[in-house]
Amino acid sequence: MEKANFKLPAYLLIIMNALGFLLLFMANDYRANVLYVGLGLLGLFILIYSILVICNMGDKFLVLIASMLMTLGVLMLCRLDIIMGARQIVWICIGGMVFFVTYCIYYNIRFWNRMWFLYAAGGIILFVLTLVLGKTVNGSRNWISFGPLSFQPSEIIKIFYIMFLACHYSGSWTKPFLRLSPTLMTGAVTYVYILFLVLQRDWGTILVVFLIFIFMIYVYEEQKWFLFANIASAAVVAAFGYLFLYHIQVRVGVWLDPWADVSNKGYQIAQSLFAIAAGGYFGRGLGNGAPDYIPEVHTDFIFSAICEEMGVFGGAAVIILFFLLAYRCFKITLNTKNLYNKAVGLGITLMFALQTFIIIGGVTKFIPLTGITLPFVSYGGTSVVVSFASLGIMQAISALEARKGGTERDENE
Amino acid sequence: MKTNRRIIRVLIVVSALFLALLSYLLYFNMFEAERVSTNPYNRRQWDDERYVTRGTIYDADGLVLAETVENESGGVMRKYPQGRIYSHVIGYCSQVYGKSLLEREYDSELLGKGDLDLFQGDKKKGFDLNLTIANSLQKYAYEQMRGKRGALVAMNPQTGKILAMISLPDFDPNAATLEKSWGDIVENENSPLIARAVQGLYPPGSTYKIVTAAAAYENGLAGTKFNDEGKFTVGDLTVENYNGKKYGEISIEKAFAVSSNQVFCSVGFELGSEIIKEISERFWIGKSIEFDLQTAASRIEYKKMSDSDSALVAIGQGQLLTTPMEMAVICSAIANGGEIIRPYLVDSITKNETVVKSSKEKVLGRAISEECAEYVKERMIETVNEGTGTKARISGVTVAGKTGTAENENEKDHAWFVGFAPAETPEIAVAVILENDGRSGGDSAAPIARNVMSRYLSSVK
Numbered sequence: 001m002e003k004a005n006f007k008l009p010a011y012l013l014i015i016m017n018a019l020g021f022l023l024l025f026m027a028n029d030y031r032a033n034v035l036y037v038g039l040g041l042l043g044l045f046i047l048i049y050s051i052l053v054i055c056n057m058g059d060k061f062l063v064l065i066a067s068m069l070m071t072l073g074v075l076m077l078c079r080l081d082i083i084m085g086a087r088q089i090v091w092i093c094i095g096g097m098v099f100f101v102t103y104c105i106y107y108n109i110r111f112w113n114r115m116w117f118l119y120a121a122g123g124i125i126l127f128v129l130t131l132v133l134g135k136t137v138n139g140s141r142n143w144i145s146f147g148p149l150s151f152q153p154s155e156i157i158k159i160f161y162i163m164f165l166a167c168h169y170s171g172s173w174t175k176p177f178l179r180l181s182p183t184l185m186t187g188a189v190t191y192v193y194i195l196f197l198v199l200q201r202d203w204g205t206i207l208v209v210f211l212i213f214i215f216m217i218y219v220y221e222e223q224k225w226f227l228f229a230n231i232a233s234a235a236v237v238a239a240f241g242y243l244f245l246y247h248i249q250v251r252v253g254v255w256l257d258p259w260a261d262v263s264n265k266g267y268q269i270a271q272s273l274f275a276i277a278a279g280g281y282f283g284r285g286l287g288n289g290a291p292d293y294i295p296e297v298h299t300d301f302i303f304s305a306i307c308e309e310m311g312v313f314g315g316a317a318v319i320i321l322f323f324l325l326a327y328r329c330f331k332i333t334l335n336t337k338n339l340y341n342k343a344v345g346l347g348i349t350l351m352f353a354l355q356t357f358i359i360i361g362g363v364t365k366f367i368p369l370t371g372i373t374l375p376f377v378s379y380g381g382t383s384v385v386v387s388f389a390s391l392g393i394m395q396a397i398s399a400l401e402a403r404k405g406g407t408e409r410d411e412n413e
Numbered sequence: 414m415k416t417n418r419r420i421i422r423v424l425i426v427v428s429a430l431f432l433a434l435l436s437y438l439l440y441f442n443m444f445e446a447e448r449v450s451t452n453p454y455n456r457r458q459w460d461d462e463r464y465v466t467r468g469t470i471y472d473a474d475g476l477v478l479a480e481t482v483e484n485e486s487g488g489v490m491r492k493y494p495q496g497r498i499y500s501h502v503i504g505y506c507s508q509v510y511g512k513s514l515l516e517r518e519y520d521s522e523l524l525g526k527g528d529l530d531l532f533q534g535d536k537k538k539g540f541d542l543n544l545t546i547a548n549s550l551q552k553y554a555y556e557q558m559r560g561k562r563g564a565l566v567a568m569n570p571q572t573g574k575i576l577a578m579i580s581l582p583d584f585d586p587n588a589a590t591l592e593k594s595w596g597d598i599v600e601n602e603n604s605p606l607i608a609r610a611v612q613g614l615y616p617p618g619s620t621y622k623i624v625t626a627a628a629a630y631e632n633g634l635a636g637t638k639f640n641d642e643g644k645f646t647v648g649d650l651t652v653e654n655y656n657g658k659k660y661g662e663i664s665i666e667k668a669f670a671v672s673s674n675q676v677f678c679s680v681g682f683e684l685g686s687e688i689i690k691e692i693s694e695r696f697w698i699g700k701s702i703e704f705d706l707q708t709a710a711s712r713i714e715y716k717k718m719s720d721s722d723s724a725l726v727a728i729g730q731g732q733l734l735t736t737p738m739e740m741a742v743i744c745s746a747i748a749n750g751g752e753i754i755r756p757y758l759v760d761s762i763t764k765n766e767t768v769v770k771s772s773k774e775k776v777l778g779r780a781i782s783e784e785c786a787e788y789v790k791e792r793m794i795e796t797v798n799e800g801t802g803t804k805a806r807i808s809g810v811t812v813a814g815k816t817g818t819a820e821n822e823n824e825k826d827h828a829w830f831v832g833f834a835p836a837e838t839p840e841i842a843v844a845v846i847l848e849n850d851g852r853s854g855g856d857s858a859a860p861i862a863r864n865v866m867s868r869y870l871s872s873v874k
Binding site for chain 2: 215218219220259262263270273274276277278280281290293307312315316319320322323326327330333334342346350353356357360361364365366
């Protein structure tokens with residue numbers, strides 16, 4: 001068994017926090033609230049990490065990488081608006097609890113693989129609720145509010161969807177349902193989900209869901225025709241959407257040439273590109289840029305703000321951190337013997353990786369922009385809590401495997 | 414295990430995606446960021462201006478051409494005391510419509526970027542620019558060109574210093590007037606926003622015979638006699654001499670002075686497309702000239718150039734398009750013994766009268782040999798003394814020049830003149846074009862060039 005040194009990255013995290021918030025404190029006219037936020041965040045990380053290490057809860061790196069990403073996110077949010085940064089810490093606090101709760105539940109329940117119907121139905125119920133109760137934010141009708149609290153059900157649906165897919169692909173669900181084989185059933189549910197997402201105009205989530213589906217088919221499906229049939233149908237649907245859906249035409253048009261209509265349709269992406277271009281390699285320095293010119297800078301466009309003030313190298317660091325997170329998740333998935341856990345692990349890994357690629361690619365104009373949050377970095381309760389929950393599942397999977405395979409090692413030590 | 418093998422392939426795909434993101438981000442920063450950040454819609458460009466007073470632009474004698482002043486409400490405003498005269502040299506600087514020409518190209522210098530002097534009070538001051546242009550000559554040239562449409566470029570053929578540069582029609586660059594009249598300016602069919610001197614592409618007409626004559630000399634055609642019947646015909650191409658004149662038996666030298674199309678078409682045809690294309694490239698056709706402002710690349714636009722095409726190019730017609738700046742550079746090459754010299758407009762960048770950076774003369778390449786340049790210069794002197802360019806004569810000074818009357822589809826001819834003086838030790842080279850003037854270059858453009866050269870020579874004495 002590997003015995004990596006996880007203390008060094010932990011120190012790096014502490015140094016990064018200390019330096020980052022000290023810098024922000026100096027840039028912010030020495031107002032102490034920045035330091036309180038920084039200390040709070042660091043305390044939170046140390047607490048979460050200590051519990052993790054003391055209780056020997058599997059992989060030691062996942063949380064460290066996520067913490068580093070959250071540090072960058074909170075730093076940027078505090079720089080934009082200290083109140084927002086403080087609120088984000090509250091969400092991280094709640095997220096941390098959700099992390100441990102998810103971990104315990106997932107760790108202790110062994111019949112996840114038999115509940116495919118619940119996941120599929122739960123997803124659809126959430127979708128219907130969104131359509132009935134939802135309100136429209138930035139052109140996407142994907143929010144539900146309860147009084148002052150509001151959340152994005154599509155974030156939660158993604159996890160249901162992954163667990164649903166895993167039931168089939170781990171081979172735990174073999175009986176046909178309404179004469180439909182599980183293979184066809186997964187396809188049907190996927191397309192129903194996508195249909196709901198189209199109604200909500202949540203293009204980013206459609207992309208994530210569909211790509212997870214395609215990668216899962218690639219890995220697990222023996223019949224190659226099913227993979228090709230899905231890719232072909234996606235191509236047809238995409239072409240159809242481009243020809244007949246104004247929303248998609250606008251997005252593609254703006255991607256090809258944002259400068260044609262800078263003051264309207266191209267405004268967002270142009271502001272994002274201005275910010276990235278202003279940053280150069282090393283950035284304009286924390287507090288020296290003007291990221292507030294970008295609309296939605298605290299959620300979808302936070303990467304552009306990081307690029308403006310921390311430079312392309314700062315942006316590259318974020319990309320590399322996400323790659324490390326994905327790599328670590330892949331490693332856990334590969335080491336897992338339990339078929340169901342393996343499929344869930346793969347799904348969550350893909351969710352982290354694809355979501356990152358889609359939003360960072362979008363705000364840099366590498367691919368057409370579809371609004372979606374950057375896990376752990378973007379502001380927002382649902383995003384932070386669901387990212388933590390996904391991490392909790394991943395952590396539980398790693399712990400389950402370590403516990404099983406580690407019995408021998410424990411005796412040796 | 415099969416599943417794991419496939420998962421590893423997925424891992425490879427995901428790694429490729431992340432690598433693509435990283436590479437794109439670097440690519441964007443290396444190749445696109447600069448263009449993106451100077452977009453007029455980028456509000457950041459004006460952020461710096463809150464902390465820095467934009468530098469002043471002076472002429473060669475220290476006269477203010479552009480300065481930033483505070484207005485009544487405490488905001489800042491860019492003022493151009495000379496009005497329209499420099500609208501196509503300095504450009505404009507408007508919070509609404511962005512920046513152009515020098516204001517754009519030298520934006521970071523004017524904002525003092527890279528100035529590490531930290532002890533200078535509350536508001537920093539950007540660097541100042543000192544131009545090579547003296548206002549007296551620029552103003553005189555502007556008056557000569559007044560009411561016309563076209564361009565004038567005057568430069569020192571030995572050093573490349575720009576002495577005057579006019580493009581017309583123009584506009585008032587002062588922000589308040591500019592913003593009020595922007596709609597009219599943009600919709601005006603004469604495009605007053607185009608800096609014709611560096612961005613305008615025209616057929617050079619007979620002024621291009623300078624290049625053809627150089628090619629003829631290099632290929633041993635000097636002294637050859639031709640029989641001029643007033644008309645050049647090959648295949649279905651027919652080119653007549655200006656006003657249908659016939660010169661009979663004529664030497665190539667005389668044909669240059671009287672600007673015979675028949676003779677020069679024959680030369681172009683006989684030398685063939687490869688030779689014409691190659692010498693054009695040596696004279697910087699097909700490349701944009703390195704300059705303080707963005708210049709359009711003069712070019713020969715044929716996909717595949719035939720020998721009858723080269724007959725047309727030899728007299729500056731066909732698919733050949735040049736900028737007035739390019740013609741001034743070609744003319745300077747003849748004047749300075751065959752070298753393509755880099756023109757420049759900003760003489761030095763200073764801060765509180767201390768020089769931060771000063772421009773140096775630079776030879777971009779050699780077009781022709783000194784003997785060849787001398788041969789063409791003789792032809793140009795003859796042109797002014799006894800050929801089509803007699804209206805460019807200055808008493809007591811030898812002038813070398815070439816006229817051009819360029820045909821263009823459906824519209825009246827462009828009148829051209831390029832020349833330099835004094836021919837023995839050239840101090841000024843001028844290119845003048847009058848768009849759709851209708852008259853010949855010798856009649857309309859030559860006098861303007863003469864006046865500008867004469868004025869300059871008398872002022873330096």
